Amino acid sequence: MTTVAKPAARPACPYFSSGPTAKRPGFSLSQLEDAALGRSHRSKLGKAKLKEAIDLTREALGVPDDYLIGIVPASDTGAVEMALWSMLGERPVDVFAWESFGEDWVKDTLDQLTDVDATAHVVKEYGTLPDFSKARDDADIIFTWNGTTSGTKVPNADWIVKNPERVVFNDATSAAFAQDIDWAKVDVTTFSWQKILGGEAAHGMLVLSPAAVARLERYTPNRPLPKIFRMVKKGKVDLGIFEGATINTPSMLCVEDYIQSLKWALELGGWKALKARSDESLGILEDFVAENDWIDFLCQDPETRSNTGVTLKITDDRFAALSADDQAAFMKKMTGLLEKEGVAFDANGYRAAPPGLRIWCGATVEPSDVKALCPWLTWAFEETINA
Template sequence: MTALNSKPDVRPANPNFSSGPCSKRPGWSLESLSDAVLGRSHRAKIGKARLAEAIDLTREVLKVPADYRIGIVPASDTGAVEMALWSLLGARPVDMLAWESFGSGWVTDVMKQLKLENARKIEAPYGELPDLSTVDFSHDVVFTWNGTTSGVRVPNGDWIPADREGLTICDATSAAFAQDLAFDKLDVVTFSWQKVLGGEAAHGMLILSPRAVERLESYTPSWPLPKIFRLTKGGKLIEGVFKGETINTPSMLCVEDYIDALKWARSVGGLSGLIGRADANLKVLTDWVEKTDWVDFLAVDPATRSNTSVCLKVVDPQVSALAADEQAAFAKAMVSALDAEGVAYDIGAYRDAPSGLRIWAGATIESSDLVALTAWLDWAFAARKAELAKAA
C-alpha cells in the first residue's frame, strides 16, 4: 500500500472512469466527426445513408443475426426498453428479474405504471443474482444482462431455453460490445451508444428477433401508446424504423460519433477484440483486489463479475465497523480526493447502490490507466484511514 502522503509517481493518462457517459475511444478527437451530416434533413438521401450505415455496422460488429431488426430510437437505452415493455407486454404473464437499480426500475414500470396483475418479481440483493432456475419461460421475461449499478452480470445464456414460449427482453446497455450476448436466446435487446463504445447519449438501440416482430404484429396492448413508442401501423411492423427512418429527429453529430466508434471497434478486432480489452481490464482490477486487504468486489460470485461496470466495496474491518452513513462518507471522501488530484473522475457507487466505488473497465479504457489507478486507490484509502485515526 502506498504510504500516507506519498502520492504515486504515475497518473492515468485518461482519468475518465465514469460508467456513463463512458470514456471516448483511445485517440478520439472532434476532428474525427468532420464528415458529420449537419444542417441537412435526416430524411434526405445522405442522412438516411448515415443512419443505415450505423445500423449495418452495429449488425457487423455486434454479430446480430441477419433476420433480427435493428432500430435507432429516442431516449437512450431507457427509451428502447420502455418501447419494448409498453408495446410487447400483456399478452402473457411476465417474470421481472432485478438485482440492481435499473432492473428494479423496470419492475416499477411494469407493476405500477402498466399495472400488469400477472407480473411476478424475482429479485436478489446487490452483489448477487436471483435464482435463475425459478424463471418460468412460458412467461415473458425481462432482465438486465449486466447490472450497471451492481457489477453483477449473467455469466451466459445457458439458463434460457431455446424452446421458450414467452419472449425474453434484455436490457444489455452495459454489456453490448463487451460481453457475448446469446442472441439466439434473446428476443429483444436494447443498449445505448454512451456505454461500451463511448458514444454520445440520448439515442437507444432496439433489436428485435422474428418472434418479437410476430408478437408486435399479432398483439395490441390494451393501453394507449404514445407516438414515440409506436412500432406498428395497421397491424404491421413499421419497417422504416429499422432502416434508419427514425421516429423523431436524431442528432446527426451523435450518429457520426457512433459510426466513428463502430469503425474503431472493427479496427481492434471487432466483438472479440472488444471483449478481450474489457476482460484484460477486469483482470487488472482482479489482480489488485486479490492482493489488497481493504477492498473486495461487490459481486459475490466471480463468474458473475462484470468486466465493464466494476463495483467495489471497502471491507477494511475498521471501516466496516462504522455506521452505514459513515461508511458512505468514507467512500465519498476517497472519491473526492481522487477527483481533486485529477486521476479518477466519477467513480463513486451509484446513488441507490451500497457505498463503495464503481470503476468503468469497458473496451475504451486502457489497461495501463487502470494499473496506474490502483496505486492511487491505495493512496486515497490510506489518506482517509489516517484521517479517521486522527479523529478517534
C-alpha cells in the same frame, strides 16, 4: 498509522465514469467533420448515415441477419420502455432484478402496466443474482444482462428455454460489445451509445428477433401508446424504423460519433476484441484486490463479476465500523481526492448501491490506465482513513 507515498505515475486518461464513459482512444472532434450537420435526418444523406450506423452495429455485434436493429429515442431506457409497453400483456411475465435499473422494469410491470400478469424475482443484496430457475418456460422474461450499478452479470443464457411464443427482453446497456450475448435466446435487446463505445447519450438501440416482430404484429395491447413507442402501422412492423427512418429527430453529430466508434471497434476486431480489453482491465483489478486486504469485489463470484462496471467495497474494519451515512461520506471524500489529483473522475459507487467504488472498464478505457490507477486507490484510501 500507515502512510502511503503519493504514486509517481498517473493514468493517461482519468475518465472512469460508468456513463457517459471515456471516449475511444485517439478520439478527436475533427473525426466528426463528416457529420450530416444542417441536413434533415430524412434527407438522402441523413438516411444513409443512420442506415450505416445500423449496418455497422450488426457487423460489430454479430447480430443475426434476420433480427431488426433500430435507433430509438431516450437512450437505453427509451428502448426498454418502448418494447415493454408495446409487447407485454399477451402472456404472464417473469421479471428478474438485482440492481437499481432492473428494479425500474419491475416497477413498470407491476405498478404501471397493471393489466400485465407479472411476477417479480428481486434480490436486494447487490453483488448477487436471483434464482433464474424460477423462470417459467411459457412466460415472457425481462432481465438485465449486466447489472450496471451492481457489477454483476448473468454468466450465460443457459437458463432460458427457447419458446417462439414468448418474448425474452434483455437490457444489455452495459453488456453489449463487452459480453457474449446469446442472440438465439433473446428477442428484445437494448443498449445505448454511451456505454461500451463511449458514444454520446440520448439515443437507444432496439434489436428485435423474429419472435419479437411476430408478437408486435399479432398482439395489440389494450393501452394507449405515445407516438415514440409506436412500432406498428396497419398491423405490420414499421420497417422504416429499422432502416434509418427514426421516430423522432436524432443528433446527426452523435450519429457520426457512433459511426466512428463502430469503425474503431471493427478495426480492433469487433465485440470479441472489445471484450478482451474489458477482460484485461478486470484482470488487473482482480490482481490488485488479491494483493490488498482493505478492498474486495462487491460481486464475490468471478463467474458473475462484471467486466465493465466493476464495483468494489471497502473491507477494512475501521470502515465497517462507520454508520451507513459516514461510509457514504467517506467514499465521497476518497473519490474527491482522486478527482482533485486528476487520476480518476466519477469513481464513486452508484447512489443506490452500498458505499464503495465503481471503476468503468469498458473497451474505451486503456487497461494501462486501470493499472496506473490501482496504487492511487490505496493512497486515497489511506489518506481518508487516517484523516
